[in-house]
Amino acid sequence: MFIPNTKQDQQAMLDKIGVKDIKELLAQIPTRFLYPALDLPKALTEAELTAHIHDLAAKNQPLKNFIGAGMYEHFIPEAVPALSSRGEFLTAYTPYQAEASQGTLQTIYEFQSCMCALLNMDVAMASHYDGATAMTEAALAAHRVTGRTEIIVSSLLHPHYKEVLKTYTQHMGITLAEAKNTQDGVLDINALQEQITDKTACFVLPTPNFLGNLEDAQAVSAVVHAKGALLVAVVNPVSLGVVQTPGEYDADFAVCEGQPLGTPMNFGGPGLGVMTAKKAYVRQLPGRMVGIAQDKDGKRAFVLTLQAREQHIRREKAASNICSNEALCALNAVIYLTLLGPQGLKEVAELNLERAHQLAEKINAVKGFQVNMKTPFFNEFVVQCPVPATEVISKLEAKGIAAGYDLGSTCVQMKNCLLVCATELRTPEDLQAYADALGGI
Amino acid sequence: MQEILKNELSIEKSRSDRRGVRFEPVKKHATDYLSAQYLRKGAPRLPELSEFDTVRHFTRLSQQNYSLDAQFYPLGSCTMKYNPKAYDTLSVLPGFAGAHPFAPESAVQGTLELAYNLQELLKQITGLSAFTLQPAAGAHGELTGILTARAYHDAHDGKGRTEVIVPDTAHGTNPATANMAGYRVVNIKSASNGCVDKEALKAALSEKTAVVMLTVPNTVGLFEPDIAEIADMVHQVGALLYMDGANFNALIGLAKPADFGVDIMHLNLHKTFAAPHGGGGPGSGPVGAAKHVAPFLPHPMVACENGRYTLQGDYAQSLGKMKAFYGNMAVVIRGYCYLRQFDAATLKDIAENAILNANYVRACLKGKFNAYFDRNCMHECVLTPPDPHATEVHTSDIAKRLLDYGFYAPTIYFPLIVPEALMVEPTETENKDMLDAFVTAMEKIYEEIQTDPQLVKEAPHNQPVKRIDEVSAARNPNLRW
Numbered sequence: 036m037f038i039p040n041t042k043q044d045q046q047a048m049l050d051k052i053g054v055k056d057i058k059e060l061l062a063q064i065p066t067r068f069l070y071p072a073l074d075l076p077k078a079l080t081e082a083e084l085t086a087h088i089h090d091l092a093a094k095n096q097p098l099k100n101f102i103g104a105g106m107y108e109h110f111i112p113e114a115v116p117a118l119s120s121r122g123e124f125l126t127a128y129t130p131y132q133a134e135a136s137q138g139t140l141q142t143i144y145e146f147q148s149c150m151c152a153l154l155n156m157d158v159a160m161a162s163h164y165d166g167a168t169a170m171t172e173a174a175l176a177a178h179r180v181t182g183r184t185e186i187i188v189s190s191l192l193h194p195h196y197k198e199v200l201k202t203y204t205q206h207m208g209i210t211l212a213e214a215k216n217t218q219d220g221v222l223d224i225n226a227l228q229e230q231i232t233d234k235t236a237c238f239v240l241p242t243p244n245f246l247g248n249l250e251d252a253q254a255v256s257a258v259v260h261a262k263g264a265l266l267v268a269v270v271n272p273v274s275l276g277v278v279q280t281p282g283e284y285d286a287d288f289a290v291c292e293g294q295p296l297g298t299p300m301n302f303g304g305p306g307l308g309v310m311t312a313k314k315a316y317v318r319q320l321p322g323r324m325v326g327i328a329q330d331k332d333g334k335r336a337f338v339l340t341l342q343a344r345e346q347h348i349r350r351e352k353a354a355s356n357i358c359s360n361e362a363l364c365a366l367n368a369v370i371y372l373t374l375l376g377p378q379g380l381k382e383v384a385e386l387n388l389e390r391a392h393q394l395a396e397k398i399n400a401v402k403g404f405q406v407n408m409k410t411p412f413f414n415e416f417v418v419q420c421p422v423p424a425t426e427v428i429s430k431l432e433a434k435g436i437a438a439g440y441d442l443g444s445t446c447v448q449m450k451n452c453l454l455v456c457a458t459e460l461r462t463p464e465d466l467q468a469y470a471d472a473l474g475g476i
Numbered sequence: 477m478q479e480i481l482k483n484e485l486s487i488e489k490s491r492s493d494r495r496g497v498r499f500e501p502v503k504k505h506a507t508d509y510l511s512a513q514y515l516r517k518g519a520p521r522l523p524e525l526s527e528f529d530t531v532r533h534f535t536r537l538s539q540q541n542y543s544l545d546a547q548f549y550p551l552g553s554c555t556m557k558y559n560p561k562a563y564d565t566l567s568v569l570p571g572f573a574g575a576h577p578f579a580p581e582s583a584v585q586g587t588l589e590l591a592y593n594l595q596e597l598l599k600q601i602t603g604l605s606a607f608t609l610q611p612a613a614g615a616h617g618e619l620t621g622i623l624t625a626r627a628y629h630d631a632h633d634g635k636g637r638t639e640v641i642v643p644d645t646a647h648g649t650n651p652a653t654a655n656m657a658g659y660r661v662v663n664i665k666s667a668s669n670g671c672v673d674k675e676a677l678k679a680a681l682s683e684k685t686a687v688v689m690l691t692v693p694n695t696v697g698l699f700e701p702d703i704a705e706i707a708d709m710v711h712q713v714g715a716l717l718y719m720d721g722a723n724f725n726a727l728i729g730l731a732k733p734a735d736f737g738v739d740i741m742h743l744n745l746h747k748t749f750a751a752p753h754g755g756g757g758p759g760s761g762p763v764g765a766a767k768h769v770a771p772f773l774p775h776p777m778v779a780c781e782n783g784r785y786t787l788q789g790d791y792a793q794s795l796g797k798m799k800a801f802y803g804n805m806a807v808v809i810r811g812y813c814y815l816r817q818f819d820a821a822t823l824k825d826i827a828e829n830a831i832l833n834a835n836y837v838r839a840c841l842k843g844k845f846n847a848y849f850d851r852n853c854m855h856e857c858v859l860t861p862p863d864p865h866a867t868e869v870h871t872s873d874i875a876k877r878l879l880d881y882g883f884y885a886p887t888i889y890f891p892l893i894v895p896e897a898l899m900v901e902p903t904e905t906e907n908k909d910m911l912d913a914f915v916t917a918m919e920k921i922y923e924e925i926q927t928d929p930q931l932v933k934e935a936p937h938n939q940p941v942k943r944i945d946e947v948s949a950a951r952n953p954n955l956r957w
Contacts, residue, residue, distance in 0.1 A: 036817065037558055038826065038904050039907035039908075040829050040832065040833075040904070040907065040908065044907070048832055048833075051836060051839050052832075052835045057828045057831065057832055059852075060831050060832065060835055061730065063699040063700075063701045063852075063854075064701075065703075065704065068704075068732070068735050069731060070729075070731075071603070071731060071735060072820075073600055073601060073729065073820040073823065074600055075818070075819050075820045075823065076816070077819055078816070078819040078822060080817075081560075081817075084566075084813055084817060085562060088566040088569065088590075088813060089566075089569065090586075091571075091587075092566075092569040092570070092572050092586050094571075094586030095571040095574075095583060095584050095585065095586040097570070097574060098579060098580075100576055102576045102579065105800060105801070106801065108574070108576065110499075112496070112497050112527070114496070114530060116568070117531075118535065118538070120564060122543055122544075122545030122546070123539060123541045123543045123546065124754070125559070125564070125755075126544035126559055126753065127544065127753065127754075127755045128549070128755065128756065130756070131551070131885075131888075132876070132884060132885050133941075133944050133946070134939040134940070134941055134942070134944060135541070135542040135879045135939055136540075136541055137537075137540040137541070137939075138537040138539065138540040138541035139541055139756070141485070141540070142534070142537055142755075144485075144956070145957075147955055147956050148485075148487065148957040149520075149522055152520040152521040152522055153522070158956065159955070159956065161756070162756075164612035164613065164616060164758075164799055165612065165799050165800050165801075167799055167800035168612075168616075168799055193800065195797060195800035195801065196800060198797040199796075199798065199800060202774070202795060202798060203656070206623075206626060206657055206658025207658055249510070253513065275520070277516055278510070278514060278515065279513070279514055279516055283517065299568070299574065299806075300574065300576050300577065301572065301573055301804075302575040302577050302584060302801070303576075303802050303803075303805065304758070304799070304801060304802060304804040304806070304807075305758035305804040305807065306799075306801070317953065317955070323756065324955055325955070326950070326955050327949060328945055329944070330941040330942040330943060331934075331942045331943050331944075331945065332942050334941055334942070335483075336941040336944045338944050338949045340950050340955075345648075346615070346651075346652035347890070348648070349648070349652070350648045350651040351652060351654065351655040356615045356618065356619060356649045356652035356653040356655075356656055357613070357616075358613065358614065358615045358647075358648075359746065359753075359756060360613070360756055360757040361612070361754075361757045361758045362754050362756030362757045363754030363755060363757065363758060366754075370534055373486050373496065373522070373525055373530050373534075374495075374496035374497045374525070374530050375495075375522070376494070376496065376522050376523060376524040377519035377520050377522045377524070378495055378524070379495055379498065379499065381519065382498070382499040382502070383499050385505055385506050386502055388502075388509050388510070389503065389504060411511070411514055432583065437576060437580070437583065440578050459499060459500075
């Protein structure tokens with residue numbers, strides 16, 4: 036099927052090599068290891084495989100999705116997958132031979148440019164695995180730049196991001212600390228001011244935070260920089276159609292999960308780690324970067340550049356071991372943003388704001404359920420339920436609705452709290468159906 | 477000839493008020509919901525193009541790319557094998573693509589069942605006891621593997637173990653990974669036959685050794701014939717043997733790493749298991765572990781209890797999480813599809829034909845581009861050009877000239893121990909006619925090196941751009957518009 040060599044081909048090739056059979060080519064492998072018994076199922080034809088995979092896909096229940104919590108369901112214009120799935124992009128690899136990879140290289144350059152424009156930052160790298168690993172690399176870069184050993188994160192950072200940061204830093208002599216939040220679900224800036232010292236390498240500020248609330252980033256930035264620490268912002272890229280950007284509040288590094296920009300949720304992966312920085316830190320960015328060069332006729336061309344940072348040159352002295360990244364998701368993102376343009380991005384961001392606020396108001400009208408409308412939020416918010424969130428989730432699942440994220444799963448005091456998201460894909464009818472379903476509990 | 481259609485950036489094609497997509501109008505605006513301090517000032521400088529402009533822009537860019545679908549892509553160590561078209565469709569079925577990672581488990585049983593099934597198949601073909609599908613790429617898998625080893629040692633009074641031994645033939649990711657895990661890297665030289673120098677290994681091993689990282693087959697395309705003995709040496713000092721499985725295409729169906737004594741390994745679903753490389757990712761780097769090391773793998777793990785699939789998080793000894801959510805499921809689906817198309821009798825055909833193809837290219841080019849280690853190889857061969865001191869033609873020139881003949885270049889200048897290396901990995905999915913065409917191109921370049929070296933040194937001649945001055949990009953970096 037996928038192996039074209041015929042028996043005649045094989046014989047001709049063996050003759051050329053000068054061996055009598057393939058086994059002779061395997062002489063380096065001790066015979067006792069060769070051809071082990073394998074217990075594998077029957078090989079499927081393409082038709083059988085297609086049926087089998089469709090069966091598995093059908094075991095997933097399509098629910099009307101109101102979950103966000105770091106991965107968001109947005110509208111993806113058909114041109115995005117139609118273009119990014121072209122074999123010329125899909126089946127190429129890292130553009131080592133630049134002259135024969137100008138297509139991939141130019142798309143990466145355009146991606147870097149779009150990310151800089153979106154986040155209002157100076158430089159961007161080609162992509163990291165996901166938002167959590169991009170944030171971790173940014174925090175590590177801050178540690179290298181400042182020579183300081185403490186990293187403070189907001190207590191309202193995504194719980195998975197906290198875990199990934201812990202995993203990566205556990206053997207690096209780095210201390211992790213959390214800054215407290217207020218009752219209103221935002222960072223306690225006064226407490227942070229007390230906590231941050233001249234040993235602090237950076238503060239990691241998610242905004243919107245894990246509860247969906249927007250932070251007073253300008254004030255946080257002042258507090259962080261006053262102590263000579265760096266600010267790592269973690270943002271929602273779609274929100275930046277309307278929300279204040281990391282560049283505006285002087286973030287040193289700004290990262291995000293880029294999945295909302297044209298990549299489906301896929302049960303959480305692949306995501307798209309977007310990592311940007313101030314120009315001064317360009318050599319601290321891990322992974323690939325594309326720059327403009329000239330060919331020998333002086334014509335504009337694109338190449339991988341500043342590679343002296345990378346593992347294939349620096350080996351154990353490299354800043355990161357990253358090699359393969361999420362290029363195809365970055366391609367989705369740049370196509371998505373090219374289709375939307377500044378106006379489309381603003382429209383989709385406003386539509387998210389509107390739908391989420393409409394939903395919050397509808398939920399507030401349901402007896403026993405409450406949303407704090409005082410704290411500004413983008414497209415998700417916390418619902419105080421009269422019963423445990425798990426109960427709400429299972430009752431709404433029976434009505435074909437994925438109700439939200441159970442905040443009690445990471446914080447016992449919040450067992451009655453549900454994190455609910457409405458993107459532009461949730462219609463006014465969907466919002467009403469959600470509120471009605473809550474009313475039935 | 478004057479170029480009328482210039483190769484512009486999207487931003488250069490942008491005209492204000494053009495657009496490719498529109499959304500429903502809103503009733504209220506951002507200023508109605510958020511106070512000024514939370515609002516963006518000024519619009520981002522994104523291109524403004526129609527949908528058709530966008531389609532044409534990216535389609536034309538795609539045509540300025542060599543790709544596996546269109547060209548032979550013998551990039552050594554990257555296993556550029558055919559990516560079956562059925563998987564493109566199956567991996568994006570709405571049931572899978574629309575699944576939220578925090579959806580109730582009852583709503584994602586299909587995704588979890590598929591992941592579980594793949595874990596079981598990977599266990600079967602490697603002989604290892606457990607697999608995690610969490611790592612997003614090969615290097616991410618390496619880091620997962622080394623942190624798994626570290627968690628194992630920490631739980632076994634092994635805190636004094638501070639070193640990771642890496643042969644000089646290893647991928648750059650290996651030493652970089654060990655460093656990220658907080659270990660000191662001890663590099664050892666290879667023996668003159670291209671394999672591990674057992675004396676050097678013996679001298680480097682001590683009670684300080686945490687892990688030995690071996691790529692099998694190694695990056696010069698050779699199997700370590702003494703692998704079992706090496707594993708014993710590693711285990712005798714209480715260290716663990718990590719196998720970089722980037723080259724597993726040479727072993728699939730032929731041998732199980734667990735039989736050699738491997739404790740931990742990663743696989744690349746975007747190499748051996750036919751998932752496309754996407755211009756640089758996404759990949760997927762599952763990590764397998766032997767029984768004694770399995771409890772230290774990252775959480776959560778996909779488990780099956782009474783026919784119900786779950787993501788289990790409560791592993792007390794787990795090293796933690798490597799990324800948000802779970803793994804790169806869209807890639808995992810492709811890996812699973814691939815493995816389901818082979819049975820025990822046919823799986824070995826992959827490795828055997830990959831090995832046959834590499835040796836055929838090596839044999840055909842003998843006398844012109846000799847293998848650095850002149851013996852039968854596994855799935856890739858490392859060739860060297862005629863003496864560059866005499867010809868003044870270097871490997872990089874040969875690589876560029878291959879582009880003119882319609883072939884992507886092999887991996888060049890790697891492994892580092894081979895001067896002017898050309899690392900050719902044809903894979904089993906290329907037919908003999910294509911290999912013959914590649915050989916013909918190489919022979920032609922060999923002739924050109926003797927008769928018209930300048931032609932080779934100035935290549936490429938027929939690509940979208942001429943030879944690029946890479947240094948010009950680093951001198952004054954222009955990384956964005």
